[in-house]
Amino acid sequence: MRKFILSTVAAALVAAVSPVLAEEGPEPAHQSWSWVGIFGQYDKPQLRRGLQVYHDICSNCHSLKLVAYRNLAYLGLSEDEIKDMAAEKQVQDGPNDQGDMYQRPARPSDYFVPPFPNEPAARVANNGALPPDLSLITKARAGGADYIYAILTGFADAPADVTMADGMNYNTAFPGHQIAMPPPISDDQVTYADGTKATKEQIAKDAVAFLNWAAEPELDLRHNLGLKVLGFLFVLTVMFYALKRKIWADVH
Numbered sequence: 001m002r003k004f005i006l007s008t009v010a011a012a013l014v015a016a017v018s019p020v021l022a023e024e025g026p027e028p029a030h031q032s033w034s035w036v037g038i039f040g041q042y043d044k045p046q047l048r049r050g051l052q053v054y055h056d057i058c059s060n061c062h063s064l065k066l067v068a069y070r071n072l073a074y075l076g077l078s079e080d081e082i083k084d085m086a087a088e089k090q091v092q093d094g095p096n097d098q099g100d101m102y103q104r105p106a107r108p109s110d111y112f113v114p115p116f117p118n119e120p121a122a123r124v125a126n127n128g129a130l131p132p133d134l135s136l137i138t139k140a141r142a143g144g145a146d147y148i149y150a151i152l153t154g155f156a157d158a159p160a161d162v163t164m165a166d167g168m169n170y171n172t173a174f175p176g177h178q179i180a181m182p183p184p185i186s187d188d189q190v191t192y193a194d195g196t197k198a199t200k201e202q203i204a205k206d207a208v209a210f211l212n213w214a215a216e217p218e219l220d221l222r223h224n225l226g227l228k229v230l231g232f233l234f235v236l237t238v239m240f241y242a243l244k245r246k247i248w249a250d251v252h
């Protein structure tokens, strides 16, 4: 029995530590992000550009299952724009009065419709690899936003001494440097509605900003609340100081 408990504990420890021991890529370079720091906030025009990048490019392979279309109101999209974007995709609903399931256009209350119906279908279309859901990806990877940016901009020709497996692409940031994702972005691949020049780096930055918002939509609120609390504490300190002076005024 004791042996069993010990080996279970040991197995649990190994499981807890092994993600840390897993092969890691190089430390990604730090980028400047609008939301970092206590005054940091999302740049909404940038989030809208990132949505466009996800919509036009990444959503062909990656799902975003934890974001509902109606959440896009936060980015400044109108109700009609949200309805239109949702309605581009079909979802299964039902059963109807006849007991049949049926397809209908997605609604703002639906979550982003995934590109593939199931995991095997996603793998077959991607050389056996599974494009991960991107809802929490900036939190799920060490290096966060910097790492995702490094992946998106890290595609390069493989060095001569590296043998690439079939259908794999060389990427400087990916652990092991062989990734099944083909380089998803290039200069001018999207045309931004707000006129921003769509360099490869800009597209990557905007996509990462959008994905960071998807993973941490409450960040602006948190930072705002933090500032209010700090302001409140400051006022309280001034008041207590005044009070202290008053109370001790007659004591010499």
Ligand code: HEC
Binding pocket: 053, 054, 057, 058, 059, 060, 061, 062, 126, 129, 130, 131, 132, 137, 141, 148, 151, 152, 178, 179, 180, 181, 182, 184, 185, 207
């Ligand atoms: C043609 C399909 C395709 C497109 C388009 C695509 N990806 Fe991928 N992506 C993949 C596949 C497949 C993987 C899994 C790679 C692997 O495990 O080797 C992947 C993996 C990733 C990863 C995870 C890397 C890691 O550390 O595991 C991120 C992040 C990512 N993609 C972001 C994006 C973003 C952002 C876009 C849009 C700009 C995008 N992808 C467009 C197929 C695609």
